Amino acid sequence: MQTQSNRVCSRMIPLTCPPSLDQQHHLVEVTNVTYFNVIDPDAAFPNIRDIEQCKQACLQNCSCTAAFFRYDNNVSDGYCYMPSKILTIREGPIPNHNFTAATYIKVQIPYKAPNPVPAPNSLNPVPEGAIPEKERMLVPGMPVRFSYEDLHVATRDFEEQLRVGGFGTVYKGIQRDGTSVAVTRLDKLSQGMKEFVAEVETIGSIHHFNLVRLIGFCAEKSQRLLVYEYMSKGSLDKWIFYRDQRPCLDWQTRKRIILDIAKGLAYLQEDCRQTIIHLDIKPHNILLDEKYNAKVSDFGLSKLMDRSESQVITTLRGTPGYIAPEWQEQRINVKVDIYSFGIVLIEIVSRRRNLGSTRSKSSKHLLKVLQKKAGEDQIIDIVENLEGEVPGRKEEVERMIRIGAWCLQDDQTRRPPMSTVVKVLEGVMEVDPDITFNFTHANAMVSPAVANGAVSAPPQASVLSNPRS
Incomplete structure:
Protein backbone atom coordinates (compact mmCIF):
# COMPACT_ATOMS: atom_id res chain seq x y z
CA MET A 1 0.00 0.00 0.00
CA GLN A 2 1.09 3.59 -0.46
CA THR A 3 0.19 6.81 1.37
CA GLN A 4 -0.84 9.79 -0.71
CA SER A 5 0.13 13.35 0.19
CA ASN A 6 -3.23 14.06 1.84
CA ARG A 7 -2.60 11.08 4.13
CA VAL A 8 -5.06 8.79 2.41
CA CYS A 9 -3.96 5.18 1.87
CA SER A 10 -4.54 3.46 -1.45
CA ARG A 11 -3.73 -0.04 -2.69
CA MET A 12 -0.83 -0.50 -5.07
CA ILE A 13 -2.02 -4.04 -5.94
CA PRO A 14 -5.82 -4.53 -6.02
CA LEU A 15 -7.23 -7.60 -4.30
CA THR A 16 -8.48 -10.34 -6.59
CA CYS A 17 -11.45 -12.23 -5.27
CA PRO A 18 -10.77 -15.11 -5.00
CA PRO A 19 -6.94 -14.89 -5.20
CA SER A 20 -5.42 -16.27 -8.38
CA LEU A 21 -3.24 -19.36 -8.51
CA ASP A 22 0.00 -17.32 -8.44
CA GLN A 23 -1.20 -14.83 -5.83
CA GLN A 24 -2.41 -15.12 -2.29
CA HIS A 25 -3.87 -12.86 0.37
CA HIS A 26 -1.88 -11.95 3.43
CA LEU A 27 -2.63 -9.87 6.51
CA VAL A 28 -0.20 -7.09 7.37
CA GLU A 29 -0.35 -5.69 10.89
CA VAL A 30 -0.47 -1.90 11.09
CA THR A 31 0.41 -0.59 14.52
CA ASN A 32 -0.97 2.44 16.32
CA VAL A 33 -4.04 2.82 14.11
CA THR A 34 -7.68 2.11 14.93
CA TYR A 35 -10.80 1.53 12.84
CA PHE A 36 -13.52 4.08 13.56
CA ASN A 37 -16.28 1.49 14.07
CA VAL A 38 -14.63 -0.65 16.75
CA ILE A 39 -16.39 1.39 19.43
CA ASP A 40 -19.66 -0.34 18.46
CA PRO A 41 -19.85 -3.96 19.74
CA ASP A 42 -23.06 -4.54 17.72
CA ALA A 43 -21.12 -3.99 14.49
CA ALA A 44 -18.72 -6.84 15.31
CA PHE A 45 -18.83 -10.16 13.48
CA PRO A 46 -20.93 -12.54 15.62
CA ASN A 47 -19.39 -15.49 17.47
CA ILE A 48 -15.76 -14.64 16.72
CA ARG A 49 -14.10 -13.69 20.00
CA ASP A 50 -10.50 -14.76 19.38
CA ILE A 51 -7.93 -12.67 17.50
CA GLU A 52 -6.58 -15.62 15.49
CA GLN A 53 -10.10 -16.73 14.53
CA CYS A 54 -10.77 -13.16 13.41
CA LYS A 55 -7.69 -13.12 11.17
CA GLN A 56 -8.47 -16.53 9.66
CA ALA A 57 -12.10 -15.59 9.04
CA CYS A 58 -10.95 -12.50 7.12
CA LEU A 59 -8.56 -14.53 4.98
CA GLN A 60 -11.36 -17.00 4.17
CA ASN A 61 -13.91 -14.27 3.43
CA CYS A 62 -13.39 -12.83 -0.02
CA SER A 63 -15.26 -9.60 0.77
CA CYS A 64 -13.13 -8.84 3.85
CA THR A 65 -10.51 -6.14 3.20
CA ALA A 66 -9.13 -5.89 6.74
CA ALA A 67 -9.46 -7.49 10.16
CA PHE A 68 -9.83 -5.21 13.18
CA PHE A 69 -9.88 -6.73 16.65
CA ARG A 70 -10.67 -4.96 19.90
CA TYR A 71 -10.23 -6.44 23.37
CA ASP A 72 -9.78 -5.41 26.98
CA ASN A 73 -7.33 -7.81 28.61
CA ASN A 74 -7.56 -11.09 26.73
CA VAL A 75 -6.99 -11.62 22.99
CA SER A 76 -9.28 -14.64 23.24
CA ASP A 77 -12.22 -12.54 24.41
CA GLY A 78 -12.82 -9.57 22.14
CA TYR A 79 -14.70 -8.27 19.11
CA CYS A 80 -13.91 -8.91 15.44
CA TYR A 81 -14.67 -6.44 12.63
CA MET A 82 -14.30 -7.40 8.96
CA PRO A 83 -15.45 -4.51 6.71
CA SER A 84 -15.76 -4.96 2.97
CA LYS A 85 -14.53 -1.38 2.56
CA ILE A 86 -12.16 0.51 4.84
CA LEU A 87 -13.83 3.86 5.28
CA THR A 88 -11.83 5.55 8.04
CA ILE A 89 -8.92 4.59 10.26
CA ARG A 90 -7.27 6.94 12.72
CA GLU A 91 -3.81 7.13 14.21
CA GLY A 92 -3.53 6.35 17.90
CA PRO A 93 -6.25 5.25 20.34
CA ILE A 94 -9.83 6.48 20.27
CA PRO A 95 -10.40 9.17 22.94
CA ASN A 96 -12.47 8.18 25.98
CA HIS A 97 -12.01 4.46 25.30
CA ASN A 98 -9.36 2.33 27.00
CA PHE A 99 -9.62 -0.95 25.06
CA THR A 100 -6.76 -2.33 22.94
CA ALA A 101 -7.21 -2.56 19.17
CA ALA A 102 -5.25 -4.54 16.57
CA THR A 103 -5.35 -3.76 12.85
CA TYR A 104 -4.57 -6.17 10.01
CA ILE A 105 -4.89 -4.99 6.40
CA LYS A 106 -5.42 -7.66 3.73
CA VAL A 107 -2.94 -7.34 0.86
CA GLN A 108 -2.21 -9.43 -2.19
CA ILE A 109 1.31 -10.76 -2.64
CA PRO A 110 2.99 -13.18 -5.06
CA TYR A 111 2.59 -16.74 -3.86
CA LYS A 112 5.10 -19.56 -4.16
CA ALA A 113 3.80 -22.92 -3.05
CA PRO A 114 6.19 -24.48 -0.52
CA ASN A 115 7.24 -28.11 -0.79
CA PRO A 116 5.05 -30.03 1.66
CA VAL A 117 7.01 -31.37 4.62
CA PRO A 118 5.44 -34.45 6.21
CA ALA A 119 4.69 -33.95 9.89
CA PRO A 120 4.32 -36.77 12.40
CA ASN A 121 1.06 -35.37 13.78
CA SER A 122 -0.84 -34.70 10.58
CA LEU A 123 -2.45 -36.36 7.62
CA ASN A 124 0.48 -36.26 5.22
CA PRO A 125 0.44 -35.08 1.60
CA VAL A 126 1.67 -37.54 -1.02
CA PRO A 127 5.49 -37.38 -1.15
CA GLU A 128 7.21 -36.69 -4.47
CA GLY A 129 7.62 -39.93 -6.39
CA ALA A 130 4.84 -41.82 -4.63
CA ILE A 131 2.65 -41.48 -7.72
CA PRO A 132 3.82 -42.40 -11.23
CA GLU A 133 4.99 -39.33 -13.19
CA LYS A 134 2.20 -39.63 -15.75
CA GLU A 135 -0.42 -39.46 -12.99
CA ARG A 136 1.24 -36.86 -10.75
CA MET A 137 -0.49 -33.50 -10.89
CA LEU A 138 0.45 -30.58 -8.71
CA VAL A 139 -2.25 -28.04 -7.99
CA PRO A 140 -0.40 -24.96 -6.61
CA GLY A 141 -2.37 -23.05 -4.01
CA MET A 142 -5.12 -25.64 -4.12
CA PRO A 143 -6.28 -28.46 -1.80
CA VAL A 144 -3.61 -30.97 -0.72
CA ARG A 145 -3.30 -34.22 -2.60
CA PHE A 146 -3.36 -37.23 -0.25
CA SER A 147 -2.48 -40.84 -0.90
CA TYR A 148 -5.17 -43.49 -0.70
CA GLU A 149 -3.28 -45.10 2.17
CA ASP A 150 -3.46 -41.82 4.15
CA LEU A 151 -7.23 -41.78 3.88
CA HIS A 152 -7.53 -45.50 4.48
CA VAL A 153 -5.73 -45.00 7.81
CA ALA A 154 -7.58 -41.77 8.71
CA THR A 155 -10.99 -43.44 8.27
CA ARG A 156 -9.91 -46.76 9.89
CA ASP A 157 -10.64 -48.65 6.71
CA PHE A 158 -13.73 -46.49 6.08
CA GLU A 159 -15.33 -47.66 9.30
CA GLU A 160 -17.67 -44.84 10.42
CA GLN A 161 -20.18 -44.02 7.71
CA LEU A 162 -21.82 -40.61 8.00
CA ARG A 163 -24.19 -40.83 5.07
CA VAL A 164 -24.70 -42.17 1.55
CA GLY A 165 -25.14 -39.52 -1.12
CA GLY A 166 -26.00 -39.53 -4.78
CA PHE A 167 -22.34 -39.52 -5.81
CA GLY A 168 -20.71 -41.57 -3.10
CA THR A 169 -20.41 -42.42 0.57
CA VAL A 170 -19.17 -40.06 3.29
CA TYR A 171 -17.00 -41.35 6.14
CA LYS A 172 -15.62 -39.71 9.24
CA GLY A 173 -11.84 -39.49 9.38
CA ILE A 174 -9.46 -38.52 12.15
CA GLN A 175 -6.14 -36.85 11.37
CA ARG A 176 -3.12 -37.74 13.47
CA ASP A 177 -3.42 -34.43 15.32
CA GLY A 178 -6.96 -35.43 16.35
CA THR A 179 -8.79 -33.15 13.91
CA SER A 180 -11.95 -34.64 12.40
CA VAL A 181 -12.56 -34.56 8.65
CA ALA A 182 -15.29 -35.83 6.33
CA VAL A 183 -14.02 -38.08 3.54
CA THR A 184 -16.22 -38.59 0.49
CA ARG A 185 -15.51 -41.71 -1.54
CA LEU A 186 -16.88 -40.98 -5.00
CA ASP A 187 -18.32 -43.64 -7.24
CA LYS A 188 -19.79 -43.70 -10.75
CA LEU A 189 -17.27 -41.04 -11.75
CA SER A 190 -16.87 -40.93 -15.52
CA GLN A 191 -14.25 -38.18 -15.53
CA GLY A 192 -10.63 -38.68 -16.45
CA MET A 193 -7.74 -37.46 -14.31
CA LYS A 194 -7.49 -34.03 -15.94
CA GLU A 195 -11.21 -33.34 -15.66
CA PHE A 196 -11.22 -34.46 -12.03
CA VAL A 197 -8.30 -32.19 -11.09
CA ALA A 198 -9.90 -29.32 -13.03
CA GLU A 199 -13.02 -29.58 -10.87
CA VAL A 200 -10.87 -29.82 -7.73
CA GLU A 201 -9.29 -26.54 -8.83
CA THR A 202 -12.74 -25.00 -9.28
CA ILE A 203 -14.00 -25.85 -5.82
CA GLY A 204 -10.55 -25.32 -4.32
CA SER A 205 -10.64 -21.69 -5.45
CA ILE A 206 -13.83 -21.08 -3.47
CA HIS A 207 -12.79 -19.58 -0.15
CA HIS A 208 -15.46 -18.17 2.12
CA PHE A 209 -16.26 -18.62 5.79
CA ASN A 210 -19.85 -19.62 4.94
CA LEU A 211 -18.96 -22.34 2.42
CA VAL A 212 -17.79 -25.81 3.48
CA ARG A 213 -14.04 -25.97 2.85
CA LEU A 214 -12.37 -28.59 0.67
CA ILE A 215 -9.15 -29.63 2.47
CA GLY A 216 -7.75 -32.11 -0.02
CA PHE A 217 -8.31 -34.93 -2.49
CA CYS A 218 -7.01 -38.30 -3.61
CA ALA A 219 -6.70 -39.50 -7.20
CA GLU A 220 -4.95 -42.86 -7.53
CA LYS A 221 -5.86 -45.09 -10.46
CA SER A 222 -9.65 -45.50 -10.20
CA GLN A 223 -9.90 -44.08 -6.66
CA ARG A 224 -11.38 -40.59 -6.28
CA LEU A 225 -11.81 -39.19 -2.76
CA LEU A 226 -12.40 -35.75 -1.30
CA VAL A 227 -11.53 -34.48 2.17
CA TYR A 228 -13.73 -31.75 3.67
CA GLU A 229 -13.87 -29.96 6.98
CA TYR A 230 -16.08 -31.83 9.42
CA MET A 231 -19.26 -30.03 10.49
CA SER A 232 -20.05 -31.38 13.93
CA LYS A 233 -23.66 -30.16 14.25
Missing part, protein backbone atom coordinates in the same frame (compact mmCIF):
# COMPACT_ATOMS: atom_id res chain seq x y z
CA GLY A 234 -24.79 -31.69 10.97
CA SER A 235 -27.41 -30.29 8.63
CA LEU A 236 -29.81 -27.47 9.41
CA ASP A 237 -32.96 -29.50 8.76
CA LYS A 238 -32.24 -31.58 11.87
CA TRP A 239 -32.40 -28.42 13.98
CA ILE A 240 -35.51 -26.71 12.61
CA PHE A 241 -37.92 -29.49 11.65
CA TYR A 242 -37.48 -32.19 14.30
CA ARG A 243 -38.79 -30.34 17.33
CA ASP A 244 -38.94 -33.31 19.68
CA GLN A 245 -35.45 -34.63 18.97
CA ARG A 246 -33.24 -31.57 19.41
CA PRO A 247 -33.35 -28.32 21.40
CA CYS A 248 -34.89 -25.34 19.63
CA LEU A 249 -32.46 -22.88 18.07
CA ASP A 250 -33.08 -19.48 19.64
CA TRP A 251 -34.12 -16.52 17.51
CA GLN A 252 -30.71 -14.83 17.49
CA THR A 253 -29.05 -18.06 16.29
CA ARG A 254 -31.63 -18.51 13.55
CA LYS A 255 -31.15 -14.89 12.41
CA ARG A 256 -27.40 -15.43 12.23
CA ILE A 257 -27.82 -18.67 10.27
CA ILE A 258 -30.00 -16.85 7.72
CA LEU A 259 -27.32 -14.15 7.35
CA ASP A 260 -24.58 -16.78 7.02
CA ILE A 261 -26.43 -18.49 4.16
CA ALA A 262 -27.00 -15.16 2.43
CA LYS A 263 -23.31 -14.25 2.66
CA GLY A 264 -22.24 -17.61 1.24
CA LEU A 265 -24.62 -17.27 -1.71
CA ALA A 266 -23.63 -13.64 -2.33
CA TYR A 267 -20.03 -14.79 -2.65
CA LEU A 268 -20.92 -17.56 -5.13
CA GLN A 269 -23.03 -15.23 -7.23
CA GLU A 270 -21.01 -12.04 -7.19
CA ASP A 271 -17.42 -12.56 -6.05
CA CYS A 272 -16.12 -15.60 -7.95
CA ARG A 273 -14.40 -15.55 -11.34
CA GLN A 274 -17.39 -17.40 -12.75
CA THR A 275 -20.87 -17.11 -11.33
CA ILE A 276 -21.75 -20.32 -9.48
CA ILE A 277 -25.43 -21.30 -9.40
CA HIS A 278 -25.89 -23.87 -6.64
CA LEU A 279 -29.28 -25.24 -7.83
CA ASP A 280 -30.10 -27.18 -4.66
CA ILE A 281 -30.32 -24.73 -1.76
CA LYS A 282 -32.31 -26.34 1.06
CA PRO A 283 -31.84 -26.92 4.82
CA HIS A 284 -30.36 -30.38 4.18
CA ASN A 285 -27.49 -28.71 2.28
CA ILE A 286 -26.73 -26.16 4.99
CA LEU A 287 -24.23 -27.49 7.55
CA LEU A 288 -23.54 -26.17 11.05
CA ASP A 289 -20.22 -26.19 12.88
CA GLU A 290 -19.77 -26.52 16.62
CA LYS A 291 -20.66 -22.83 17.11
CA TYR A 292 -23.71 -23.04 14.83
CA ASN A 293 -22.02 -21.08 12.05
CA ALA A 294 -23.85 -22.03 8.85
CA LYS A 295 -22.03 -23.09 5.67
CA VAL A 296 -23.45 -23.91 2.25
CA SER A 297 -22.51 -27.42 1.10
CA ASP A 298 -23.07 -29.95 -1.68
CA PHE A 299 -22.33 -28.37 -5.05
CA GLY A 300 -23.10 -31.60 -6.90
CA LEU A 301 -25.86 -30.05 -9.04
CA SER A 302 -24.20 -26.66 -9.47
CA LYS A 303 -23.75 -24.83 -12.74
CA LEU A 304 -21.00 -22.39 -13.73
CA MET A 305 -21.98 -19.30 -15.70
CA ASP A 306 -19.58 -16.84 -17.33
CA ARG A 307 -20.04 -13.26 -16.20
CA SER A 308 -20.78 -12.28 -19.80
CA GLU A 309 -23.85 -14.56 -19.75
CA SER A 310 -27.24 -13.47 -18.42
CA GLN A 311 -28.65 -17.00 -18.23
CA VAL A 312 -27.86 -20.63 -18.96
CA ILE A 313 -29.95 -23.43 -20.41
CA THR A 314 -29.97 -26.64 -18.38
CA THR A 315 -32.18 -29.57 -17.55
CA LEU A 316 -34.45 -29.43 -14.52
CA ARG A 317 -32.72 -30.30 -11.26
CA GLY A 318 -33.27 -29.62 -7.60
CA THR A 319 -35.67 -30.61 -4.83
CA PRO A 320 -39.48 -30.22 -4.83
CA GLY A 321 -40.57 -27.26 -2.72
CA TYR A 322 -37.42 -25.24 -3.49
CA ILE A 323 -37.62 -25.04 -7.30
CA ALA A 324 -38.27 -21.59 -8.80
CA PRO A 325 -41.17 -21.18 -11.27
CA GLU A 326 -38.91 -20.13 -14.19
CA TRP A 327 -37.52 -23.67 -14.34
CA GLN A 328 -40.45 -24.36 -16.68
CA GLU A 329 -38.47 -22.55 -19.39
CA GLN A 330 -35.18 -24.30 -18.47
CA ARG A 331 -33.44 -20.92 -18.88
CA ILE A 332 -32.14 -19.95 -15.50
CA ASN A 333 -29.74 -17.63 -13.69
CA VAL A 334 -28.79 -16.90 -10.08
CA LYS A 335 -32.36 -15.87 -9.30
CA VAL A 336 -33.31 -19.56 -8.90
CA ASP A 337 -30.97 -19.74 -5.90
CA ILE A 338 -32.43 -16.52 -4.51
CA TYR A 339 -35.88 -18.10 -4.74
CA SER A 340 -34.68 -21.25 -2.93
CA PHE A 341 -33.07 -19.05 -0.27
CA GLY A 342 -36.45 -17.35 0.24
CA ILE A 343 -38.07 -20.72 0.89
CA VAL A 344 -35.31 -21.69 3.34
CA LEU A 345 -35.67 -18.36 5.16
CA ILE A 346 -39.43 -18.85 5.59
CA GLU A 347 -38.82 -22.41 6.80
CA ILE A 348 -36.25 -21.27 9.38
CA VAL A 349 -38.58 -18.56 10.70
CA SER A 350 -41.67 -20.78 10.85
CA ARG A 351 -39.80 -24.02 11.72
CA ARG A 352 -41.94 -25.97 9.27
CA ARG A 353 -41.38 -27.40 5.80
CA ASN A 354 -42.68 -25.69 2.68
CA LEU A 355 -44.19 -29.01 1.64
CA GLY A 356 -45.44 -30.69 4.81
CA SER A 357 -46.63 -34.20 4.01
CA THR A 358 -47.90 -34.79 7.56
CA ARG A 359 -50.14 -31.71 7.63
CA SER A 360 -53.75 -31.25 6.60
CA LYS A 361 -54.53 -30.39 3.00
CA SER A 362 -55.27 -26.75 3.84
CA SER A 363 -51.89 -26.20 5.52
CA LYS A 364 -49.72 -28.66 3.58
CA HIS A 365 -48.11 -25.99 1.40
CA LEU A 366 -46.44 -23.23 3.43
CA LEU A 367 -46.47 -20.71 0.56
CA LYS A 368 -50.22 -21.10 0.18
CA VAL A 369 -50.61 -20.48 3.92
CA LEU A 370 -48.39 -17.38 3.70
CA GLN A 371 -50.38 -16.08 0.72
CA LYS A 372 -53.65 -16.57 2.60
CA LYS A 373 -52.34 -14.92 5.79
CA ALA A 374 -50.98 -11.97 3.78
CA GLY A 375 -54.49 -11.42 2.39
CA GLU A 376 -55.70 -11.24 6.00
CA ASP A 377 -52.79 -8.94 6.97
CA GLN A 378 -51.61 -11.59 9.42
CA ILE A 379 -48.37 -12.95 7.93
CA ILE A 380 -47.04 -13.45 11.46
CA ASP A 381 -49.51 -16.32 11.87
CA ILE A 382 -47.27 -18.68 9.88
CA VAL A 383 -45.22 -18.89 13.09
CA GLU A 384 -47.42 -21.20 15.12
CA ASN A 385 -45.90 -20.61 18.55
CA LEU A 386 -44.73 -17.02 18.27
CA GLU A 387 -44.53 -16.06 21.93
CA GLY A 388 -43.11 -19.42 22.90
CA GLU A 389 -40.26 -19.31 20.38
CA VAL A 390 -39.59 -15.61 19.73
CA PRO A 391 -41.19 -13.66 22.57
CA GLY A 392 -41.38 -9.91 22.05
CA ARG A 393 -39.95 -10.10 18.51
CA LYS A 394 -43.10 -9.73 16.41
CA GLU A 395 -41.83 -6.80 14.32
CA GLU A 396 -38.47 -8.51 13.72
CA VAL A 397 -40.18 -11.72 12.65
CA GLU A 398 -42.56 -9.90 10.31
CA ARG A 399 -39.65 -8.05 8.69
CA MET A 400 -37.81 -11.34 8.21
CA ILE A 401 -40.89 -12.91 6.55
CA ARG A 402 -41.08 -9.92 4.18
CA ILE A 403 -37.43 -10.42 3.23
CA GLY A 404 -38.23 -14.03 2.38
CA ALA A 405 -41.28 -13.01 0.36
CA TRP A 406 -39.17 -10.50 -1.57
CA CYS A 407 -36.93 -13.36 -2.67
CA LEU A 408 -40.00 -15.37 -3.77
CA GLN A 409 -41.49 -12.89 -6.23
CA ASP A 410 -43.03 -14.56 -9.29
CA ASP A 411 -41.23 -12.06 -11.51
CA GLN A 412 -37.59 -13.03 -11.06
CA THR A 413 -36.43 -9.50 -11.99
CA ARG A 414 -38.09 -8.24 -8.80
CA ARG A 415 -36.07 -10.54 -6.57
CA PRO A 416 -33.15 -8.70 -4.94
CA PRO A 417 -29.48 -9.57 -5.54
CA MET A 418 -28.00 -11.55 -2.66
CA SER A 419 -25.67 -8.68 -1.77
CA THR A 420 -28.77 -6.55 -1.24
CA VAL A 421 -30.32 -9.29 0.89
CA VAL A 422 -27.19 -9.27 3.08
CA LYS A 423 -27.47 -5.51 3.56
CA VAL A 424 -31.17 -5.77 4.43
CA LEU A 425 -30.46 -8.54 6.93
CA GLU A 426 -27.71 -6.40 8.47
CA GLY A 427 -30.16 -3.53 8.82
CA VAL A 428 -28.45 -1.04 6.50
CA MET A 429 -31.20 -1.23 3.84
CA GLU A 430 -34.95 -1.66 4.00
CA VAL A 431 -37.23 -4.24 2.40
CA ASP A 432 -38.88 -3.23 -0.88
CA PRO A 433 -42.31 -1.90 0.18
CA ASP A 434 -43.91 -2.98 -3.11
CA ILE A 435 -43.47 -6.74 -2.79
CA THR A 436 -46.46 -8.95 -3.52
CA PHE A 437 -47.61 -12.05 -1.69
CA ASN A 438 -49.45 -13.35 -4.73
CA PHE A 439 -47.43 -16.52 -5.31
CA THR A 440 -49.18 -17.92 -8.38
CA HIS A 441 -46.61 -20.72 -8.58
CA ALA A 442 -47.69 -21.91 -5.14
CA ASN A 443 -50.90 -23.16 -6.69
CA ALA A 444 -49.17 -25.13 -9.44
CA MET A 445 -48.72 -28.87 -9.19
CA VAL A 446 -45.19 -30.17 -8.50
CA SER A 447 -43.65 -31.23 -11.77
CA PRO A 448 -43.71 -35.00 -12.28
CA ALA A 449 -40.09 -34.67 -13.36
CA VAL A 450 -39.07 -33.80 -9.83
CA ALA A 451 -41.63 -35.80 -7.88
CA ASN A 452 -40.06 -37.65 -4.99
CA GLY A 453 -36.92 -35.50 -5.24
CA ALA A 454 -35.80 -36.78 -8.64
CA VAL A 455 -34.32 -34.59 -11.36
CA SER A 456 -35.34 -34.82 -14.99
CA ALA A 457 -31.84 -35.64 -16.19
CA PRO A 458 -29.46 -36.55 -13.39
CA PRO A 459 -26.05 -34.92 -13.96
CA GLN A 460 -22.85 -36.92 -13.93
CA ALA A 461 -21.11 -37.33 -10.60
CA SER A 462 -19.06 -34.27 -9.78
CA VAL A 463 -16.34 -33.50 -7.27
CA LEU A 464 -18.41 -30.45 -6.38
CA SER A 465 -20.65 -32.74 -4.35
CA ASN A 466 -19.52 -32.50 -0.75
CA PRO A 467 -20.59 -34.17 2.46
CA ARG A 468 -23.31 -33.81 5.02
CA SER A 469 -23.09 -35.33 8.42
